[in-house]
Amino acid sequence: MKYAKINRDSGNVIKEKDFSTDNPRALNKPFVWLPVEQEVVPSYDEETHKVVHTVTQPDLSDLNVNVSPIAKRVQGYDIVVLSAQELQDKIDVKLTATDNQLTKAVELIFTKIATNGGVALQRSDFPNSLWDKINARRALRGEAPI
Helix, strand or coil: CEEEEEECCCCCEEEEEECCCCCCCCCCCCEEEEEEEECCCCCCCCCCEEEEEEEECCCCCCCCCCCCCCCCEEEEEEEEECCHHHHHHHHHHHHHHCHHHHHHHHHHHHHHHHHCCCCCCCHHHCCHHHHHHHHHHHHHCCCCCC
16 A cells, blocks of 8 residues: 655655555654555546646644544545636647648648639539538637538
């Protein structure tokens, strides 16, 4: 089992160690070993939320009070909603990732204009794969597909 050596004054972890059979717990000392319980990361939507690491352990600072024999350090997770800026940053990354595709599309459009002899361009003058990419970018910005 994994244990954390805790400085009771500060609550800081001094070191962590696995103990297979020994129980290193001296509960009335300035430094105490607490078992570490690791929670599983809950599932969440990475597009709208993020995981924040949490640590819960009892207040050990009063050296006049013995540490409870059932005391433990729990390393867990909270799922929190992304801020408006974090959501926008995710959209910006996705848009930037498709900039190269957009550059190729613009080149194709200019080529069609230059070689089409003045005839108006139609949607069908361009491959469906191009429209799929354009509509994916529009969806990221919350715009309707073309």
